[in-house]
Amino acid sequence: MAGKDNDTKNIGKYLELAILLPVSTMIGYAMGYGLDKLFGTSFLYLIFIFIGTAAGIVQLVRELNKMT
Numbered sequence: 001m002a003g004k005d006n007d008t009k010n011i012g013k014y015l016e017l018a019i020l021l022p023v024s025t026m027i028g029y030a031m032g033y034g035l036d037k038l039f040g041t042s043f044l045y046l047i048f049i050f051i052g053t054a055a056g057i058v059q060l061v062r063e064l065n066k067m068t
Contacts, residue, residue, distance in 0.1 A: 017064070021056040022056075023056070024055050025049060025053045025056060028048040028050070028052020028053065029045055032045030032047060032048030032049060035048070
């Protein structure tokens with residue numbers, strides 16, 4: 001039974017890593033889109049996509065370094 005719990009934890013950890021980058025990019029896009037609508041601009045979504053992607057990559061590298 002202990003091996004099954006360990007497998008479940010590993011699946012959860014790897015699933016978190018797989019979802020981290022797309023979710024952070026989508027959150028950056030959503031924030032930029034909202035600010036574009038609020039301020040009447042059309043370029044903030046691009047900036048926030050890059051910020052969200054960079055934040056996701058940084059967090060991904062941190063998590064991978066913790067695992068090794």
